[in-house]
Amino acid sequence: MDPFSLFKNTTDFLLFEPDQVIFHEGQIGDEMFLILEGELQISVEGHPLDLLSAGNIVGEMALIDEGARSATGTAVSHCKLLPINRTRFAKLVKQHPEFALHVMSIMSNRLRRLIEVEAKRQRLEEEMKIGRDIQLSLLPKQVPTAPGWAFAAYYQAARQVGGDLYDFIQSPHDPYRLNLVIADVTGKGVPAALFMASVRSVIRAISLNDRPPADTLHRTNRFIVQDVGSLLFTSAFYASLQTDTGQLSYANAGHEWPLWWRQQTQTVTQLKVPGMLLGAFDEIHPMQQEVTVAPDDVLVFFTDGVTEAHNAEKAMFDDERLQQTLAKIAHLSASDIVDGIVTAVSNFTANTPQSDDLTLIVVKRTK
Incomplete structure (x- = not known):
C-alpha cells in the first residue's frame, strides 16, 4: 500500500532540520513516526544502525509498549514526520487494515535484519575468540632469567584481535645469547593470528643457527614471500643480547624504535634503524647496528598499541610521552617499569576503549 495516500490532507506533521535529534535512546515514548519526507538515521550508543527514508516508520516499539526507546533517531536531511500515537494508530487500523499490514511488514523486515546482524556478530565473536586463543598460545609462558x-x-x-607477538629465544649454542623479537601484523582476527603463528615459527627456526639479526629478518622475509604467500604484512624488531658482555645487536623490519635508557647520561635514546615490513617486498636488506648496554640501563620494546593509544579528544599517547614516562621510572625494577608504563597509558586514555593490542618488553641490566 501507499501510506502517503492516507495522509494527503494531514497538517499536523512535524518538521526537523538536518542533525536535529527526534528522540533519544532511553527516552520514554508513546508514539511512532511515519517519515513523509527526508532521511533519518537510527543509532545505538552512538553507533549508526540504520538509515530510513520516506515511507518508513520509526519508534514503533515505544508505541506498542510505551517503554524507553531503544535507539536515537536523528534527521539526516530536512525531514517531515507524522506522529502517530496509540489512539490514532487504533483508528487507522480500524479504518484501513492494510496500514496494519504495512507496519507489520516493516517490523518483520527489521526483525529479519536484526537476526542476520546478530548471527554475523556471533560468528565474528567466535572468530575473535579463536584468534585470541591462537595469539595467546604463541606468547612465552614466562620470561627468561640471566645473572645480572x-x-x-x-x-x-x-577487543578486536590483532597480531602482536613477543618472544624470547635462547640460543642452543651460546648460553649467553638471548634473542628477543617483537612484532605486529597488519590485520585482525583469525587470519592475522595464523599469519603471526607462521612468522613466529619461521623466526624461531632461523634463530636456531645463531644468524645475525639482519640476516634473520632477511631470511624470514624471503620465506614469507615464497612459502607463506599471505596478503598480510608484519613489522618486527629482532635483537640479540649477549648477557655476558651487554652487547646488543639489532635489526628492524618497519617496527617502532625501542627505547634505551642510558643511566650514565640520564637520557632516553631511540634505537633508530631503518627497515621494510616483512612480506611487503620480495627482497629486503635490513641494516644492523650494535650498542653496549651498561649496568642500570633499560631497554623498552613496544608495539604501536602503546604510542597510538588515544584519549577521548583523539590525542595519542605518542613517543614523547613514552620517553618521558621511562625517564621518570627507569630506576625501578623491570616489572615495575612495565607496570608504570601501562598505568601511564591507562591514565592518559581514561575510559576510552582500547583499539589495539598493547605489548611491551622491558630489559634491565642490574649489574
Missing part, C-alpha cells in the same frame, strides 16, 4: 639481568613483558589484547 631482569626481564618483564606485558600483553593486553584489544
Whole structure:
C-alpha cells in the first residue's frame, strides 16, 4: 500500500532540520513516526544502525509498549514526520487494515535484519575468540632469567584481535645469547593470528643457527614471500643480547624504535634503524647496528598499541610521552617499569576503549 495516500490532507506533521535529534535512546515514548519526507538515521550508543527514508516508520516499539526507546533517531536531511500515537494508530487500523499490514511488514523486515546482524556478530565473536586463543598460545609462558639481568613483558589484547607477538629465544649454542623479537601484523582476527603463528615459527627456526639479526629478518622475509604467500604484512624488531658482555645487536623490519635508557647520561635514546615490513617486498636488506648496554640501563620494546593509544579528544599517547614516562621510572625494577608504563597509558586514555593490542618488553641490566 501507499501510506502517503492516507495522509494527503494531514497538517499536523512535524518538521526537523538536518542533525536535529527526534528522540533519544532511553527516552520514554508513546508514539511512532511515519517519515513523509527526508532521511533519518537510527543509532545505538552512538553507533549508526540504520538509515530510513520516506515511507518508513520509526519508534514503533515505544508505541506498542510505551517503554524507553531503544535507539536515537536523528534527521539526516530536512525531514517531515507524522506522529502517530496509540489512539490514532487504533483508528487507522480500524479504518484501513492494510496500514496494519504495512507496519507489520516493516517490523518483520527489521526483525529479519536484526537476526542476520546478530548471527554475523556471533560468528565474528567466535572468530575473535579463536584468534585470541591462537595469539595467546604463541606468547612465552614466562620470561627468561640471566645473572645480572631482569626481564618483564606485558600483553593486553584489544577487543578486536590483532597480531602482536613477543618472544624470547635462547640460543642452543651460546648460553649467553638471548634473542628477543617483537612484532605486529597488519590485520585482525583469525587470519592475522595464523599469519603471526607462521612468522613466529619461521623466526624461531632461523634463530636456531645463531644468524645475525639482519640476516634473520632477511631470511624470514624471503620465506614469507615464497612459502607463506599471505596478503598480510608484519613489522618486527629482532635483537640479540649477549648477557655476558651487554652487547646488543639489532635489526628492524618497519617496527617502532625501542627505547634505551642510558643511566650514565640520564637520557632516553631511540634505537633508530631503518627497515621494510616483512612480506611487503620480495627482497629486503635490513641494516644492523650494535650498542653496549651498561649496568642500570633499560631497554623498552613496544608495539604501536602503546604510542597510538588515544584519549577521548583523539590525542595519542605518542613517543614523547613514552620517553618521558621511562625517564621518570627507569630506576625501578623491570616489572615495575612495565607496570608504570601501562598505568601511564591507562591514565592518559581514561575510559576510552582500547583499539589495539598493547605489548611491551622491558630489559634491565642490574649489574
